[in-house]
Amino acid sequence: MGFLDIKRATKSYGAVKVLHETDISIEEGEFLVLVGPSGCGKSTLLNMIAGLEEVSSGDIAIRGRSMNGVKPAERNIAMVFQSYALYPNMTVRGNIAFGMEMHGIPKPERERKIGEVAQLLQIEPLLDRKPGQLSGGQRQRVAMGRALTRDPDVFLFDEPLSNLDAKLRVDMRTEIKKLHQKLGTTIVYVTHDQIEALTLSTRIAVMYGGHVQQLGTPKEIYDNPANMFVAGFMGSPSMNLFPAKVTGHEGRPAAEIRLGDGSLARLPFAQGFEGQEGREIMLGIRPEAITDRDGADRNARALQVIDARVEVTEPAGSDIFVVSQMGGRDVTGRFRADVPVRAGEHFPFAINMDKAVAFDPKTEMRIS
Template identity: 55%
Template sequence: MSPILEINNLFKSYGSTEILKDINVSIEEGDFLVLVGPSGCGKSTLLNCIAGLEPISGGALSIGGRDMTTVSPKDRDIAMVFQSYALYPTMTVAKNITFGMKVRGVDAATQAEKLAYVAQQLQIEPLLKRKPGQLSGGQRQRVAMGRALVRDPKLFLFDEPLSNLDAKLRVEMRTELKALHQRLGASMVYVTHDQIEAMTLATKIVVMKGGVIQQIGTPSEIYNRPANLFVADFMGSPAMNLIPAKTRSSDAGTHIEIARENDAPIVLSDSKNRDLPQDVILGVRPEDIADAAKLAGGEAQGAECLIDIVEPAGADTFAVMQLGGKHVTARLHSETTAAAGLPQKLTFDLGKASYFSPDTGLRLN
């Protein structure tokens, strides 16, 4: 079975400025692909190329096995949900949702049937007689999604659809979008700069920077095995700790030495990763640095660390310290005894450690 979306060696330039460079992505039917990266990385341009709103400068793009490289947007069998919702202010919700079908000459009975179905799916039945000006941001978002759903397209495209909502509503809508995807089994491509949104929604993530794909993988692969320093730093909140370290090999494995100000270095051992260069960047997630009592067994090893800052955050408390000349964050439990200005015994779990080259930034293990 051919992929629902396939992009091969896609380039996009404006004059002599390259915006997208050698993009290769494919997704199967039912996948939820999230394009994520900082502002200006090219993710919205790539979405517009998929939609046909931007012509591509090189390469090929197919949807449902059909070459779409030169096909106009209206013939691509896609539905797009924009950040601005783009609703008609003078029409009721019902008319906003059915307008596209009416224009395409769909009969009234089919329009009514599809309207009833999406209104129930999105729980907007009580809103159908209202106009967009009488709706909240979250309700408008649902109506925009309803208008896309009645199309029953091969591919749904979302351009930062939640960025206009407040934090609480974003979380609610994120959950609804995930549930909707599971119910419909629809194929979706979704653009966001929010890596939490990417991690929670996606079946597959594309991390972009400067018009170049940095890594493609499942949320778990991206989080646990980042391909380079950029992905490691960008994905995760708080971000992965990236600590300059020295390595020494012995029969027992590799010793990882982390410098400290006014104190002897911390020395940790890694029995799994051998043949590392002498200089590395050690990547450790905040949750893999914990109170001594919490991380027992496995690859956990203790070290006493001087705590600089303690940040209570409900169920977690974040402790910040200086290691290897960098601020390093540990995610501790809320009852931790860690206090600013005092030493604290912490355990480092190297079972999930990442190692990167200081020169190339690429993953070494």
């Protein structure tokens, strides 16, 4: 039994089921991120944990106590919203203190907690300002400070950074991670941003269509996606997915692919697929496993260099993304920035098949 247990939980609105049977067990101190596109059920699940939505069937328990029928105020949870939800007529100090006042905490204790969270979040100079005088990042810190004074069993974050600009989102990600490492709190965090999910979490639940597609550590999700949806959703740029056929090459099973110029290339697998010649698969390879020859992993067991036509180059500072056609689809490789690669020319692509995964094109589930 975990610290927070979600057991066969579902949510329906009339005949429409928006969350199918969901099982997740969260240990104390974990940082679980629920990630997926809009409408996948992640916010619905968070609201069910908070008590803002009733569970249609199944159970949600915190510290072994079922939360079914328990009011939000009695669950000992704290929630940080996307919209900050600050009172505009109150100062920062008043916003942080408000919840404590409602719970009858004496003023000396309130002031002590306000001082602690203000120092922790570096908002001490802002205590006498009102929300309208703060930047988006400052408002988010105040919203977090208000939640921290609660000393809850579980913190719930509902897309807290989506209203911030790109640089501020990166800064706030770092602050939230530092906060979790310092306090060791249990956090459930909802986002549609897979980079947030990978950088913040100890575990990730990837959701789509009301189902948890995969639950695992960031490394497990990134390196070993359970299906084509997870492979394509997680990572930036996302995993390359393109059709191939299992064949033989120099006595080893290999993936045969058609390049943009019509020629065929064979990529030997690092392992597996013996006796499966002729099988159609979807091959999945991350951009960093498709690179220039000198930038390739020297320890790779199954490194294959193929000559392919460059369709597009996309300089990105420290790297250059190079697009070619494989299996009739655009495939992106990550090259070193100083590699002299040009659109319209042929260039050697080094492909690390140690990092390749394969999926069944019909079921879209991983097969190796």
